[in-house]
Amino acid sequence: MANSVILAQLKREQILELLKEGKRLDGRGLEDQRPLSIDVGVIPKANGSARVRLGDTEIVTGVKIQPDKPFPDLGDKGILICTAEILPLADPNAEPGPPSEEVIELARVVDRGIRETEMLDLHQLVLIENKSVIGIFIDSSVTDANGNLFDACSYASVAALLSCTVPKYEIQNEAPVLVEGVTSKPPVKTIPVSVTMARIGDHIIIDPSSDEEACMDARLTITTNTEGNICAIQKGGIDGFTLEQVIRCSEIALSVGTKIRKQLEKLM
């Protein structure tokens, strides 16, 4: 245990040394993202799906769309639920069982990124007001966990949503019935892009790897929308940020977000 603390300390010193020269362990610049590949339609049985690889991190997300009852007091909106699981095969430290606080945070941050940008017009998903609506379940399975699960899960969830087809339901005898062979595109209003930054010493880097996450001081995830607004934020980690740093982070999130959004827009 003492050894692993020393090793972590040495790794941190090495990373800091490189950062002073504007470099990172894997050769990236501070604001370079790892290679991002997005494949959609990988799970044909789902209404939408995507496999995202962000460096060595890999996510498979499936979207299921089916009739549901609305939440109380939200009878004029469809249902949107994001979940996430770090599969035990993705990480030697992940354990089967009820979700850890890390996984709950992951799912909720992905969920808020989509919800708070108002990516989907949920009002269009009502079958009978207060009684019957369309529910959209966006389930992400982390299959290889190698840093920055927040962004990778977010991209996979957004990609699966953008590429999904919404089945048509009609009301018969007050119950929703599937209309075979008729589908529509999802009611997309904007494309959220999540950008996660880590502070190590005085340096801000984007898209941290596992090694960088292990020795970062603090983390900031900022989601922006197509219109250039900031829509969701989550701070994490054992230390904090200065005011200047959180302003700087918002600028990075907007500029990096624009690049990634182009990759996502092609999926529509």
Place this chain on the structure above:
Amino acid sequence: MANSVILAQLKREQILELLKEGKRLDGRGLEDQRPLSIDVGVIPKANGSARVRLGDTEIVTGVKIQPDKPFPDLGDKGILICTAEILPLADPNAEPGPPSEEVIELARVVDRGIRETEMLDLHQLVLIENKSVIGIFIDSSVTDANGNLFDACSYASVAALLSCTVPKYEIQNEAPVLVEGVTSKPPVKTIPVSVTMARIGDHIIIDPSSDEEACMDARLTITTNTEGNICAIQKGGIDGFTLEQVIRCSEIALSVGTKIRKQLEKLM
């Protein structure tokens, strides 16, 4: 561990020594209750609420009243449910998680004290027989656990109920709808008072403190009603009582109960 056993033994000897002289560690007489203060309306968002301090033990109880479905076979009665939680901040030994057998017993004894005395006329809480009734949830949070949680939770629950206002619901299209601005008093028939006694050696004391509970032989909780009847009993602890002792306890419960009931009656 061995040390703590020896310390507990010494504490018990000290307590027994005092009891022989009719005294207790904190200076009380055997049938003296610790100071009892009851504040109602402390949680304005609840339909009724109370903070009870009994010595250093403190409870906050809130009452929520909302439409519900009746229990099967009890379609002519409203629903009444008491719960209790010993908050982890109340006790260094309390742990977050599913309720322990101690907490389940606590909640069920408080519940029975209210239910078996027929404190409320549950028949008056029916909206549509067998279909829709008023549900009353009485949730107690122990915020400081320093002995005799049974009585403290019971007083807090009774006080919160006595001081609650019942919202009015009307049936529209077979569903209950809140009628704004119209409330009534709860249908109180009698006031239950719980009195918990501990046997230490041959002595019967009331309202045991944590120290006394730690070395008591047995515990008896007796709830009486306004009419002077005995309505609910729970024996606990690692030893038993003689016939004479349980008779004596019933007399104490009736006489102490009368005093406490006066304090509760003021809340109506």
Place this chain on the structure above:
Amino acid sequence: MANSVILAQLKREQILELLKEGKRLDGRGLEDQRPLSIDVGVIPKANGSARVRLGDTEIVTGVKIQPDKPFPDLGDKGILICTAEILPLADPNAEPGPPSEEVIELARVVDRGIRETEMLDLHQLVLIENKSVIGIFIDSSVTDANGNLFDACSYASVAALLSCTVPKYEIQNEAPVLVEGVTSKPPVKTIPVSVTMARIGDHIIIDPSSDEEACMDARLTITTNTEGNICAIQKGGIDGFTLEQVIRCSEIALSVGTKIRKQLEKLM
């Protein structure tokens, strides 16, 4: 621990030595079942019940029959559910709590034996198609666990079903209502019989005792029906079977099953 491994090894050697001579620890032949006694009606409050003793293994099974909602997409069939619990008093190693994988397998194998033989005509248990059906719950409590729980639970479940009386329900105002005093026999089509075999070395024995289970290489449970067909199989254990062995096992299951079926037929 090392000792217990050595003891288990010695026990296995002793058992193998005997098997070479066609004998077993308790004097049985390889294809001899322990004494099987079946008492039905032991729980009068249940709609059907049985106590089965198979050697020192004992099971009590109760059948409860009550209206229920059908499973989605199975609206033309009644519901049949088998559960099992190894009571903690049945086995020094059993623990209270959520069911272990062993107990889940036990319940599911008993369930499949009854379901896959189509013992009951579930279509006869429909009150209103897609809305209201009869549900049959077959709950087995293992009260003494001494080997071959699969067969013992299966016999107890089948016996409880064969001897049960099905209450009559009528639909009134779209809800099922019990018709007092009218019952019928269950819609039995065939009688499943489970036969469990163990392989120890090259020997196949039936109805293994606890000692034999502790040192067996592999286990095969085969359920046959009245018509002489094979309807459900479950392999278990740490090793496998040859093709010849699984053929041989099917022949044993059919011949032993015929004998046991005669004992069960008397209960109808």
Place this chain on the structure above:
Amino acid sequence: MTQLMNENGIRCDGRRVDQLRNISIKVGVLKNADGSAYIEFGKNKILAGVFGPRDVHPKHMANQDSGILRCRYHMSPFSVTERKNPAPSRREIEISKVIKEALLPAVILKDFPRTVVDVFIEVLQADGGTRCAALDAASIALADAGIPMRDLVSACAAGKVADQIVLDINNEEDQEGQADMPIAYMPNLEKITLMQLDGILSPSEYKKCVQTGINGCKLVYEMQRKALMDKYFTNET
């Protein structure tokens, strides 16, 4: 609603006010348990099995200075009219606790530090008064397991039905009667080790009810004693 007592003071199941239901007790009915008993108490059918003294898991529950007692009261899904979910209810957890505290005064665990005695109770059929019948079986099972005891624990409910104090409340009387008071008693040490009450009693009814319950416990005790004698001191045939 059932008529719980007729004009001759005869109860709905034909008993007098001071009469127990039929009781039969078998000792040593389980092969794996260290001690066991099966009781039929009216229509109640209950098994009790005891293991121990044995090692405690998880270890942090162990007591350096004494053995500990654990108790699990559980009802089979088919034991009651409406099928019961097999997971332990809050009621079952509370009853497990009061049964444990009713047995604790009787068992002597000082000589077994760091061990546990486990009492497992399974209600196969329930018909009112299960906790008392369960205690009667558990007490016998502890004796059968050879656990040192100061006394047997005998249990029986009293109650109020049709304005009368009666012995041994059955299911209908529990559902529709006026009060139910389960009592457990150590007959030789003359100590009440379990006492609960649901229902309304005047002070004088209370006294009569406790006395009636204790009388019932003494009757039960004779049957428990006989069951143990039959097992241990007669030649079984």
Place this chain on the structure above:
Amino acid sequence: MTQLMNENGIRCDGRRVDQLRNISIKVGVLKNADGSAYIEFGKNKILAGVFGPRDVHPKHMANQDSGILRCRYHMSPFSVTERKNPAPSRREIEISKVIKEALLPAVILKDFPRTVVDVFIEVLQADGGTRCAALDAASIALADAGIPMRDLVSACAAGKVADQIVLDINNEEDQEGQADMPIAYMPNLEKITLMQLDGILSPSEYKKCVQTGINGCKLVYEMQRKALMDKYFTNET
């Protein structure tokens, strides 16, 4: 829908855009906890209790090189309009985590290896901004428990309501407003230790919102300081 701001820039509860709700803080309100605080922040009523440094259970969670911090944020069933299930929701688990990470930069646990400091927070009544108010109380409770700290943590939300950046979002503004940004801040070290956002802000609104939140944290800090002074450096009567 409520009108959230009138023509004079006055909010639905009568406040100006840069005005905090009424805050009262009591230190050391619990007898059993090693440190505690009670805060009323608008209609929020929140208790925080701290235990530790103390032994860690289960032991494998302990850290050889430092103490660890655990945090539980929990809402009483009666704290919100619709009765809340007492079991912790996913929201409560997430908030527990962000609160822990907002307190970690302030506490110094290096000298307490293999121990834990437990922070327990109970929301008795919720009215918007509970996580910030909870942090304010928790920070005080840690100080009251004598845990070494680099700075207090002060928390307050800013947000956007009726197209204006406002300080300290209340429940109505949270439900129907345009953005909610909870912030926690160490005023002397000038570090943001919690930051979240739900809602839509332009880049310039974002900057104004962060600055507004930090200003609020500084106001809260003065009240936290005063509460501690009152407890520790004045003669209480």
Place this chain on the structure above:
Amino acid sequence: MTQLMNENGIRCDGRRVDQLRNISIKVGVLKNADGSAYIEFGKNKILAGVFGPRDVHPKHMANQDSGILRCRYHMSPFSVTERKNPAPSRREIEISKVIKEALLPAVILKDFPRTVVDVFIEVLQADGGTRCAALDAASIALADAGIPMRDLVSACAAGKVADQIVLDINNEEDQEGQADMPIAYMPNLEKITLMQLDGILSPSEYKKCVQTGINGCKLVYEMQRKALMDKYFTNET
């Protein structure tokens, strides 16, 4: 109801009675796992990852004399037509157990006392025969992790459809066919390590079905072998 076989003996997905679905296997697809494989078996899409031998937690599960094998078979919520609850169902727990017992005869864990080898299986898309396809992937992943093995385990179902014994039941055939018999086989040791049956077979059909399943396992084995060879003995481009 689908017509499961046409007059020419061609099945609903175009296969002959003795024909496997298309199978593709990739070895070593995961970075973090010690060994891994991805299989597409018809429309089934399944990942298997292996960790170990490594320390056992909780420790009391460890075996002094040998390593142990654990197995978790899990389906993603989106893997089936109706969204599946992510919590493990009783079906998934049973399948985890039979898969473990199908792999145990192949792995040699004697040299790794007190350790565990964990096999984690995720069904990303299910289409009938998932447990067999999962076993095929798990067996490869164990080999990829360098776990000593006596043989590969190859698995494939046989069954009865339209009164014919057929190889490799697909989803429609599983739902509407007459029998489904999953088999796992060690081709070199000629041992059946998993065998289940749901459905009705005459004794002669039973024999034919087992033989058909074993033939299928041998075909699968060749593909498993090829996948391992491609990974370990060819120059990947």
